[in-house]
Amino acid sequence: MIIKTQTELDAMREIGHICALTLKTMGEALEPGITTRELDAIGAAVFAAHGAVSAPISCYDFPGHNCICVNDEVAHGIPGDRVIQPGDVVNIDVSAVKDGFFSDNGRSYALPPVKHTTQKLLDVCQSARAKAIAAAIAGQPLSMVGLAVEKEAHRHGLKTIRNLCGHGVGHTLHDDPDSVYNYYERRDRRILKPGLVIAIEPFICADDDYVEEMADGWTLKTPRRRQVVQFEHTVMVREGKPPLILTLLD
Secondary structure (H helix, E strand, C coil), X not given: CECCCHHHHHHHHHHHHHHHHHHHHHHHHCCCCCEHHHHHHHHHHHHHHCCCEEHHHHHHCCCCCCEEEECCEEECCCCCCCECCCCCEEEEEEEEEECCEEEEEEEEEECCCCCHHHHHHHHHHHHHHHHHHHHCECCCEXXXXXXXXXXXXXXXXXXXXXXXXXXXXXXXXXXXXXXXXXXXXXXXXXXXXXXXXXXXXXXXXXXXXXCEECCCCCCEECCCCCCEEEEEEEEECECCCCCEECCCCC
8 A cells, every 4th residue: 555645644543553552452461371362352352442353354254353373383373272371472463454444563472481592583573673664765675674674683693484574554454565575585676665555574583484384274383383473563654764653552
């Protein structure tokens, strides 16, 4: 989506705020003893209170309002009876639609006690997202976003998941551009345009660089069941300055 009017920007700000609030509320409720289904219900209640609808349900008939992954699950985890334990790493991916406008955000949380290796993944993934967002300036190649992620991961001896990527968002959950790579793709000649809305979401791992789909048809894991973390924002590209982050509460 390319935002062209103030009305569109206001609508994208609203749904971005709802997604950010949902993620924050779910994150604050995350503690040992809660099930992923109970956590999902908390997110669903925030959607309902603000007139929004789960994007995974409305677009893909996903069996949950939000994607929730635990430990070696990477993406598209189905909420269920799993009980969160101390030391678990939980990824919550929240996307929703209101009045025909979509937004998407997510992040990984580590419950104490947190391993040093896990904290490193979290820190690098957050910094990779920040650098990728800073690189998304109108007139620059879209490939600079992936380059920023890859350079930050490699600088710390880590890898990016190459078959998971960001994407356009706005009029649909997965809008044009259909892929915002988390690595440098030299053949990608696309140029960032003012007003373009994209979800930037690096996935960082220590030693695997791709994921596979499990038997449930949804959940993704790496071949060696390695820990992967993710941080995601929806942003609007601007000319001459960093993009506007639409999934911030402030």
